[in-house]
Amino acid sequence: MLQKSDVVHQYLRPKKAFPNVWCPGCGIGIVMGCLVRAIDTLQLNRDDVCLVSGIGCSSRMPAYLDFNTLHTTHGRALAFATGVKLAKPHMKVIVITGDGDALAIGGNHFIHSARRNIDITTIVINNMIYGMTGGQFSPTTPADSYATTSPYGNKENNFDIPKLAMGAGATYVARGTVYHVNQLDELIEQAIAKRGFSVVEAFSNCHTYYGRLNRAGDAVKMIEDMKKNVIPLKAAAKLPPEKLEGKMLTGVFLDLEKPEYCDRYQELIDSLKGK
Amino acid sequence: MAEVRLLQGNEAVVEGALIGGLTFFAGYPITPSTEVAEGLARRLPKVGGKFIQMEDEIASMAAIIGASCAGAKTMTATSGPGFSLMQENLGYAYIAEVPCVVVNVQRGGPSTGLPTKVSQADTMQARWGTHGDYVAIAVAPQSVEETIRLTVRAMNLAEDYRTPVILLLDEVLGHMREKVVMPDPGAIKIIDRVKPTVPANWYKPFEITPSFKSPMAAFGEGYRFHVTGLTHNEEGFPISDPKRTFDKLNKLHNKIMRYVDEICEIETDGMADAHVAVVAYGSVARAAKQAVMMARHRRMKVGQVRPITIWPTNEKKYHEIFGSKSLEVIIVAELNQGQYVTEIERVAPKHVKVVSLARFDSELITPDQILEKIKEVR
Numbered sequence: 001m002l003q004k005s006d007v008v009h010q011y012l013r014p015k016k017a018f019p020n021v022w023c024p025g026c027g028i029g030i031v032m033g034c035l036v037r038a039i040d041t042l043q044l045n046r047d048d049v050c051l052v053s054g055i056g057c058s059s060r061m062p063a064y065l066d067f068n069t070l071h072t073t074h075g076r077a078l079a080f081a082t083g084v085k086l087a088k089p090h091m092k093v094i095v096i097t098g099d100g101d102a103l104a105i106g107g108n109h110f111i112h113s114a115r116r117n118i119d120i121t122t123i124v125i126n127n128m129i130y131g132m133t134g135g136q137f138s139p140t141t142p143a144d145s146y147a148t149t150s151p152y153g154n155k156e157n158n159f160d161i162p163k164l165a166m167g168a169g170a171t172y173v174a175r176g177t178v179y180h181v182n183q184l185d186e187l188i189e190q191a192i193a194k195r196g197f198s199v200v201e202a203f204s205n206c207h208t209y210y211g212r213l214n215r216a217g218d219a220v221k222m223i224e225d226m227k228k229n230v231i232p233l234k235a236a237a238k239l240p241p242e243k244l245e246g247k248m249l250t251g252v253f254l255d256l257e258k259p260e261y262c263d264r265y266q267e268l269i270d271s272l273k274g275k
Numbered sequence: 276m277a278e279v280r281l282l283q284g285n286e287a288v289v290e291g292a293l294i295g296g297l298t299f300f301a302g303y304p305i306t307p308s309t310e311v312a313e314g315l316a317r318r319l320p321k322v323g324g325k326f327i328q329m330e331d332e333i334a335s336m337a338a339i340i341g342a343s344c345a346g347a348k349t350m351t352a353t354s355g356p357g358f359s360l361m362q363e364n365l366g367y368a369y370i371a372e373v374p375c376v377v378v379n380v381q382r383g384g385p386s387t388g389l390p391t392k393v394s395q396a397d398t399m400q401a402r403w404g405t406h407g408d409y410v411a412i413a414v415a416p417q418s419v420e421e422t423i424r425l426t427v428r429a430m431n432l433a434e435d436y437r438t439p440v441i442l443l444l445d446e447v448l449g450h451m452r453e454k455v456v457m458p459d460p461g462a463i464k465i466i467d468r469v470k471p472t473v474p475a476n477w478y479k480p481f482e483i484t485p486s487f488k489s490p491m492a493a494f495g496e497g498y499r500f501h502v503t504g505l506t507h508n509e510e511g512f513p514i515s516d517p518k519r520t521f522d523k524l525n526k527l528h529n530k531i532m533r534y535v536d537e538i539c540e541i542e543t544d545g546m547a548d549a550h551v552a553v554v555a556y557g558s559v560a561r562a563a564k565q566a567v568m569m570a571r572h573r574r575m576k577v578g579q580v581r582p583i584t585i586w587p588t589n590e591k592k593y594h595e596i597f598g599s600k601s602l603e604v605i606i607v608a609e610l611n612q613g614q615y616v617t618e619i620e621r622v623a624p625k626h627v628k629v630v631s632l633a634r635f636d637s638e639l640i641t642p643d644q645i646l647e648k649i650k651e652v653r
C-alpha cells in the first residue's frame with residue numbers, strides 16, 4: 001500500500017527546484033498534502049485541475065504541484081480563477097489563499113464569488129497573520145493579539161471565515177486544522193466534489209511570526225494547541241455556551257444544493273442557440 | 276453588396292470584437308465605455324461566448340487574464356478611473372505574456388473628472404500606467420469604421436505578440452454615430468495565438484526563442500504549466516539572478532520592438548514638401564485633416580501625420596517622415612496638457628521646432644483652431 005507521503009510525491013513538479021519557501025514546521029505544507037490526497041482520492045485527471053493563488057506564503061503552494069497553475073496578484077486569485085472557470089467550465093478550479101490575501105485585499109472578490117455561486121473551491125489557509133511580509137495583523141488576527149503593526153495589541157475585530165462565507169452565499173463551508181489531518185483531507189475532498197462555491201478554512205500555524213509575537217510557542221506547541229482548543233461541530237451542539245468560550249469549532253458548517261453560475265450561463269447559451 | 280450601418284464607436288468595438296473571434300469579456304460599467312459591455316452582454320452568449328460583469332475593474336482585468344490562460348480570446352472595456360484600477364493586473368499580463376485587449380474610452384480626468392466629456396489625457400497612462408519595465412502597444416482609431424478594423428487588429432496583435440493591447444478611444448468617438456460599411460466576413464485576417472507542438476514535458480511556456488515569440492498552451496489541454504507575476508525563467512518558475520532577470524525583461528522588450536515596423540501604423544499626407552506638419556491621433560486627427568486642407572487652399576505647405584499605433588514609437592520611421600529639409604515646425608494637437616508632444620519632440624530632428632496645441636477644457640479641438648496655429652507658427 002502507498003504511504004500518504006508517497007501519494008504527495010507523485011504530484012510534485014519534476015522541474016521545480018526544491019526546497020520550498022516555507023519555514024520548517026509551517027502548516028502550509030500539511031495543507032498541501034491534504035489537497036493532493038483529496039485530489040488523488042477523487043481520481044481527478046491532472047490536466048483538468050487548475051490551482052490558482054494570490055500572494056503570500058500560502059499562495060506559493062501551486063508552483064510545487066504538477067497541475068495547471070496560476071500564481072497571480074495579491075488578493076486577486078478568485079477573480080483570475082473566475083476567468084479560468086468560465087473559459088473552461090469542465091476544469092476543477094481550486095484557489096489556495098491566505099487570510100490576508102482572501103479577506104483583506106481580496107475580500108470583495110471573496111464575497112462576490114460566493115454570491116455568484118461559481119464552482120470554485122477556495123482553501124483559505126488561516127494563520128491569523130501576514131506571514132510573507134513579516135507578521136503584520138490580518139482580518140483574522142484576534143482582538144488584542146500582537147503583530148508588528150499592532151505592537152500594543154490589535155484594536156480591530158476579526159472575521160469568522162465560515163460565517164462570512166455562509167453570509168455571502170457559498171454552498172459548502174467547512175473548517176479544519178493542520179493537526180486534524182485526516183479530517184482536513186476529507187473536508188477538502190468534499191469541497192472539491194461540491195458543484196458550487198465551496199470554502200474550507202484550514203487553520204494553520206505561523207510560529208515564525210504569530211507564534212513568536214504572541215508567545216504561542218514553536219510549531220509543535222502551536223499545532224498541539226489546536227488539538228486542545230478544537231471542538232467538533234457535532235460535539236459543540238450538545239454543549240452549553242460557556243463550554244465553547246475561546247474554543248474553535250471544526251467540521252462542515254454548510255452543505256446545500258443551489259444552481260451553479262457556469263451551469264446557468266450554459267443554459268442561457270443553449271436557450272439562445274438558433275435565435 | 277456590402278452592408279451599411281449607422282453605428283457609434285462603442286458599438287463598433289462590439290462588432291470588431293465579434294469579427295476578431297472574441298470568446299470572453301469581463302467588465303465593470305463606466306461612462307463613456309458602457310455600451311461595449313452592454314453590447315457584448317447581449318451578443319456573446321448567442322455565439323457561445325461568455326460575458327461576466329465583475330465586482331470591479333481589478334477583477335475584470337484578472338478575469339480576462341485567467342480566461343486567456345485557459346485559451347479564450349478576451350477583452351475588457353473601461354474609462355480612465357477603471358483603467359487606473361486595471362493597471363495592477365495589466366502589469367501581470369505584460370510579464371506573464373498573456374494576450375488580451377483593454378479598451379479605454381477616454382474621458383476627462385484626473386479622478387472621476389468629466390464622465391461625459393472628451394479627452395486624450397490617458398495617452399501616457401496607456402504607455403506607462405503600470406509599474407516596472409515593459410513595452411505597451413496602443414492603437415487609436417479616428418472614425419467609427421476604423422474602430423471596427425482596429426478592434427480586430429488589437430486582438431490580432433495581442434495574440435501574435437502574447438501581450439495586452441490597448442484600444443484607445445475618446446468619448447466623442449465612443450458615442451458618435453457614423454455611417455459604416457461593414458467589412459465582408461472573411462475579408463479581415465484573423466490571427467490566433469500559436470500553440471505548442473512539442474510533447475507536454477518538453478514545453479517551455481516562456482521560452483526565449485530567436486524570434487522572441489513563444490507558443491502559448493491553454494490550461495486544460497494537456498500542458499500543465501505555471502504562470503506567475505514573479506520574474507520567471509523559461510519554464511515559468513520564479514528566479515532572481517541578474518542574468519535571467521535581464522533575459523526575461525529583454526525578451527519583453529525585444530518581442531515587440533523588433534517588430535516595430537510591423538506593429539506601427541502611421542498615416543501621412545502631404546509631407547514631401549511640407550514646411551509645417553500637424554500630428555494628431557483619434558478624433559483630433561479629423562480636425563487636423565480639415566485644417567490641413569484649409570491651409571493648402573491658402574497655398575500653405577502643410578502636411579499631416581496620423582499615428583494610428585500610438586505606442587510603441589517607431590523612431591526610424593519618424594526620422595524618415597520628419598527628415599525632409601523643408602520641414603520647419605511640427606504642431607502636435609491633442610486633448611490634454613501636452614502628453615504626446617513630448618514623444619514627438621524626442622523623435623523630431625534637432626532643427627525642427629515642435630510646438631504643442633493642447634486643449635483640455637473638455638471641448639474638441641476645431642479645424643479653425645489648428646489653422647490659427649498653423650498661421651501662427653509659419
Ligand SMILES: Cc1ncc(C[n+]2csc(CCOP(=O)(O)OP(=O)(O)O)c2C)c(N)n1
Binds near residue numbers: 055059098130
Ligand atoms: C498589492 C500588494 N500589496 C501588498 C503586497 C505585500 N504582501 C505580500 S504577501 C502579503 C500578506 C500575505 O498574508 P496572507 O495572505 O495572510 O498569507 P501568508 O503569507 O500568511 O500565508 C502582503 C501584504 C503585495 N504583494 N501586493
Ligand code: SF4
Binds near residue numbers: 025027127132205
Ligand atoms: S512565515 Fe509563517 S506562514 Fe510563512 S512559511 Fe514561515 S511559518 Fe509559514
